[in-house]
Amino acid sequence: MKYDTIIIGGGLSGLMAGVKLARSGSKVAIISSGQSALHFYSGSFGLLGHAGGKELLHPLEAIGSLPAGHPYSKIGAESIPALADDAKRIFADAGLTFIGDASKNHFRLTPLGLCEPSWLTMDDYATCENPSETGWRKATIINFKGFLDFLPGFLADGLKKHDLPCNYAEITLPAIERLRRNSSEMRAAAIAKVLKGPVLEMLAAEINRAAGDSDVVFMPAVVGIDSEQPVRELRSMVIPKLLCVPVLPMSVCGMRSQIRLRRYFEQLGGTYFLGDNVTRGYMEGPVLKEIETANLSGMSLQADNFILATGSFFSQGLAAEPDRIYEPVLGADVEAPADRSLWCGKSIFDNQPYMQFGVVTDRDFHVMFNGVPAGNVYAVGAILGGSNPIREGSGGGVAILSALQVARNIIAAGRADMSEAQA
Amino acid sequence: MEYQIKNISPNNLEQCIKCTICTVYCPVLAVNPDYPGPKQAGPDGERYRLKNPEFYDAALKYCLNCKRCEVACPSNVKIGDIIQTARIRYDKRPVSLRDRMLASTDFMGKMATSMSFIVNTALRMPLTKSVMDLTLGIDHHRSFPAYSSETFESWMRRKAPDQSRFPRRLSYFHGCFVNYNNPALGRDFVKLMNAIGYGVSLLEKERCCGVAKIANKMVDEARRDARLNIGSIRKAVSQGRPVIATSSTCVFTIRDEYPHLLDVDNADVRDSIQLATAFINRLVDEGRVKLVFRKDYRRRITYHTPCHMQKLGWSIHSVSLLRSIPGITLVPLESSCCGIAGTYGFKKENYAYSQAIGRELFDRIIEAGVDLVATDCETCKMQIEMSTGVKVENPVTILAEALDVEATMKANGVI
Numbered sequence: 151m152k153y154d155t156i157i158i159g160g161g162l163s164g165l166m167a168g169v170k171l172a173r174s175g176s177k178v179a180i181i182s183s184g185q186s187a188l189h190f191y192s193g194s195f196g197l198l199g200h201a202g203g204k205e206l207l208h209p210l211e212a213i214g215s216l217p218a219g220h221p222y223s224k225i226g227a228e229s230i231p232a233l234a235d236d237a238k239r240i241f242a243d244a245g246l247t248f249i250g251d252a253s254k255n256h257f258r259l260t261p262l263g264l265c266e267p268s269w270l271t272m273d274d275y276a277t278c279e280n281p282s283e284t285g286w287r288k289a290t291i292i293n294f295k296g297f298l299d300f301l302p303g304f305l306a307d308g309l310k311k312h313d314l315p316c317n318y319a320e321i322t323l324p325a326i327e328r329l330r331r332n333s334s335e336m337r338a339a340a341i342a343k344v345l346k347g348p349v350l351e352m353l354a355a356e357i358n359r360a361a362g363d364s365d366v367v368f369m370p371a372v373v374g375i376d377s378e379q380p381v382r383e384l385r386s387m388v389i390p391k392l393l394c395v396p397v398l399p400m401s402v403c404g405m406r407s408q409i410r411l412r413r414y415f416e417q418l419g420g421t422y423f424l425g426d427n428v429t430r431g432y433m434e435g436p437v438l439k440e441i442e443t444a445n446l447s448g449m450s451l452q453a454d455n456f457i458l459a460t461g462s463f464f465s466q467g468l469a470a471e472p473d474r475i476y477e478p479v480l481g482a483d484v485e486a487p488a489d490r491s492l493w494c495g496k497s498i499f500d501n502q503p504y505m506q507f508g509v510v511t512d513r514d515f516h517v518m519f520n521g522v523p524a525g526n527v528y529a530v531g532a533i534l535g536g537s538n539p540i541r542e543g544s545g546g547g548v549a550i551l552s553a554l555q556v557a558r559n560i561i562a563a564g565r566a567d568m569s570e571a572q573a
Numbered sequence: 574m575e576y577q578i579k580n581i582s583p584n585n586l587e588q589c590i591k592c593t594i595c596t597v598y599c600p601v602l603a604v605n606p607d608y609p610g611p612k613q614a615g616p617d618g619e620r621y622r623l624k625n626p627e628f629y630d631a632a633l634k635y636c637l638n639c640k641r642c643e644v645a646c647p648s649n650v651k652i653g654d655i656i657q658t659a660r661i662r663y664d665k666r667p668v669s670l671r672d673r674m675l676a677s678t679d680f681m682g683k684m685a686t687s688m689s690f691i692v693n694t695a696l697r698m699p700l701t702k703s704v705m706d707l708t709l710g711i712d713h714h715r716s717f718p719a720y721s722s723e724t725f726e727s728w729m730r731r732k733a734p735d736q737s738r739f740p741r742r743l744s745y746f747h748g749c750f751v752n753y754n755n756p757a758l759g760r761d762f763v764k765l766m767n768a769i770g771y772g773v774s775l776l777e778k779e780r781c782c783g784v785a786k787i788a789n790k791m792v793d794e795a796r797r798d799a800r801l802n803i804g805s806i807r808k809a810v811s812q813g814r815p816v817i818a819t820s821s822t823c824v825f826t827i828r829d830e831y832p833h834l835l836d837v838d839n840a841d842v843r844d845s846i847q848l849a850t851a852f853i854n855r856l857v858d859e860g861r862v863k864l865v866f867r868k869d870y871r872r873r874i875t876y877h878t879p880c881h882m883q884k885l886g887w888s889i890h891s892v893s894l895l896r897s898i899p900g901i902t903l904v905p906l907e908s909s910c911c912g913i914a915g916t917y918g919f920k921k922e923n924y925a926y927s928q929a930i931g932r933e934l935f936d937r938i939i940e941a942g943v944d945l946v947a948t949d950c951e952t953c954k955m956q957i958e959m960s961t962g963v964k965v966e967n968p969v970t971i972l973a974e975a976l977d978v979e980a981t982m983k984a985n986g987v988i
């Protein structure tokens with residue numbers, strides 16, 4: 151099978167690159183061995199929340215002072231606003247509504263009631279422009295009886311620091327009670343699966359009753375697994391402003407993002423192979439000719455370009471053994487010290503150097519093999535080295551923007567080839 | 574490091590990072606709160622069971638063995654295999670008469686085809702259905718597939734056109750359903766393969782692939798059949814014939830469940846056991862075969878991905894072939910479980926769950942407004958036809974029907 155581009159890894163970065171390429175009419179395949187880090191998504195993508203130990207309000211201004219190896223430095227601060235706008239358009243076309251803008255961070259409400267700087271937050275969630283002026287006067291926090299992945303006490307404590315009076319109500323419905331029969335599996339996704347149709351109406355009535363004279367209601371983000379529609383419906387029936395707060399995984403909004411982006415990619419004519427593992431690639435000099443997968447063994451999978459979007463350690467895009475860190479699919483160069491004692495910080499809250507490890511690329515994200523950039527293999531997303539998603543609050547931004555940048559370059563190169571051929 | 578490598582079990586139990594992704598893709602957990610779910614029933618429970626088999630939980634019987642959890646797991650944990658192995662190893666309850674009957678597809682098939690008229694009539698009668706419901710626990714909503722009066726094997730032996738005149742040869746693993754219930758699919762397969770220059774032979778001996786026996790814990794019987802099948806397959810392969818099946822479940826069972834669940838080694842022949850659409854699509858893709866279709870064939874269809882097809886990762890082959898038929902409008906359909914899982918949905922205690930699992934799929938199929946659903950699995954066919962009223966066919970039947978046989982034979986140098 152021959153494609154214009156084959157993308158290895160179907161998480162946020164693989165899907166964004168895939169959608170962008172498919173929109174331009176390319177024939178694209180995504181191969182993904184399992185589900186992605188989006189399932190752990192907080193509801194917000196960070197662009198750059200912190201740098202040099204400071205919280206940032208204007209991320210673009212700080213990008214210029216990042217080290218040269220940082221993915222944003224490779225993209226270039228001047229290119230980021232256009233790519234960021236493009237990302238928002240793609241999300242909207244996939245049926246995902248986000249608020250936020252690259253020029254200025256807004257703040258998302260964390261489950262601990264803190265306000266964290268953020269770039270794009272799904273419309274479901276509680277956000278504010280300025281933590282000292284939230285505009286909320288009186289809040290009701292609700293939770294479902296028996297749901298342990300949301301801790302209203304922590305949220306209320308955090309909100310008190312904003313001088314927001316809160317009361318708390320526990321709600322239950324017959325459909326939710328039924329889930330409690332399996333207490334260990336009464337989690338966000340399970341609840342989301344039953345919150346639809348008439349159950350939503352019952353829920354709205356319960357919320358209205360509990361809310362009293364509150365002007366805002368915070369509830370766990372457990373609505374709308376494959377579309378925003380149930381959230382809209384619920385909001386239209388609830389009298390106060392209804393805002394969601396992240397809960398422990400599975401992230402319902404993360405699954406929604408994954409499902410919607412994949413669906414959109416397939417609508418655009420893309421092919422998505424789920425549950426297949428790319429096992430190796432065949433290079434001819436600096437050019438990757440074809441790849442092999444576990445399921446399609448014996449079938450040659452060829453493409454003009456390949457994008458490596460296999461994520462970090464969590465998704466097995468990077469692998470660690472006691473004496474080395476490596477990229478298991480193609481054997482790309484990885485930047486990580488040989489000395490194991492330099493991999494981790496001493497305490498879990500220290501800076502963790504391993505977060506910054508990743509494959510080495512040139513400025514255009516061509517993957518390096520033994521110090522030589524491949525002609526047609528790019529890396530995007532969490533597999534890239536040089537950024538620290540947790541410290542910087544940059545995970546989503548790196549994934550989305552590197553993917554769009556590479557896709558844009560591939561499209562531009564294709565156009566250049568075509569006009570050359572015509573000339 | 575060596576210590577670490579030695580301690581990785583074949584089902585990757587140790588790779589589980591407790592992320593819980595598998596739990597949100599389990600079709601059973603979504604409808605049945607009494608099922609512990611893939612993580613709990615699989616890697617988590619296994620750690621306890623390894624310490625003490627007493628921890629075995631009888632609710633593991635609710636697992637469909639659909640492997641959707643495995644497809645979702647980012648750490649390649651063989652969750653479904655862990656659960657099925659646990660059932661085989663630890664569930665010591667005897668197999669009931671009903672389960673034995675449901676699982677013995679080839680024995681039942683042999684009995685039924687010899688008196689197909691009586692059996693078909695009887696199985697359709699409300700009285701028989703309620704008796705089976707009450708005495709055996711086979712749900713009365715279910716209709717047994719009609720038994721054919723002539724098995725596919727006997728048609729092949731007596732009536733099939735001469736297969737020796739074709740330049741290439743293959744062996745067909747037809748499976749019980751084709752043999753006893755739907756020999757037409759087998760005939761379509763022969764027609765299609767002949768048109769592209771392949772002569773079709775039967776295996777020296779073929780038994781049921783064993784999927785139903787595995788699901789009903791008749792492991793010794795399943796292993797015996799598996800050994801016999803692999804013996805026949807080896808012989809065919811050694812004579813240069815790949816072994817092709819039209820049922821995704823048969824292929825999946827022979828390729829993957831034999832070594833994983835039955836300890837029947839197939840490594841030497843595994844690559845030669847293929848699904849029909851995967852085999853043909855590969856030939857088409859490599860330009861070695863050309864299919865020419867009739868101009869007057871027009872259908873609006875959709876493709877349903879059976880769970881085992883999802884696990885094999887091969888729906889691309891069926892979909893690509895169907896797409897290549899000019900007269901077909903292919904409506905996309907999201908992959909989800911139909912709920913039948915072979916004999917599972919026939920059992921009275923599972924019927925309601927089975928239908929609840931499939932509900933979404935049925936609604937989407939009805940909404941799609943298609944003439945026909947294509948799918949590579951025979952039990953999905955029964956379930957979807959019963960629950961939606963829409964006709965379901967194997968892609969091979971659709972290809973055979975749409976094929977311009979003469980033009981295809983010419984294009985492939987067969988005539």
Ligand SMILES: Cc1cc2nc3c(=O)[nH]c(=O)nc-3n(C[C@H](O)[C@H](O)[C@H](O)COP(=O)(O)OP(=O)(O)OC[C@H]3O[C@@H](n4cnc5c(N)ncnc54)[C@H](O)[C@@H]3O)c2cc1C
Nearest residue numbers: 159161162163183184186187192428461465531532545546
């Ligand atoms: C637990 C967790 C929570 C996070 N939360 C947030 C958040 O809330 N906000 C934020 O901005 N960022 C967050 N991040 C950062 C996150 O890394 C990025 O936002 C982004 O999701 C990364 O996307 P990706 O596509 O690069 O990688 P991934 O999402 O990891 O996707 C990689 C994909 O590649 C597949 N794959 C791997 N190897 C192979 C192979 N050999 N063959 C085929 N497929 C393969 C994997 O199965 C996986 O589906 C989080 C990260 C983690 C780990």
Ligand code: SF4
Nearest residue numbers: 589590592593595646
């Ligand atoms: S998805 Fe895989 S790694 Fe995650 S909990 Fe399930 S089995 Fe474990």
Ligand code: SF4
Nearest residue numbers: 599636637639640642
């Ligand atoms: S095999 Fe299917 S039914 Fe069994 S645990 Fe996995 S997803 Fe659930």
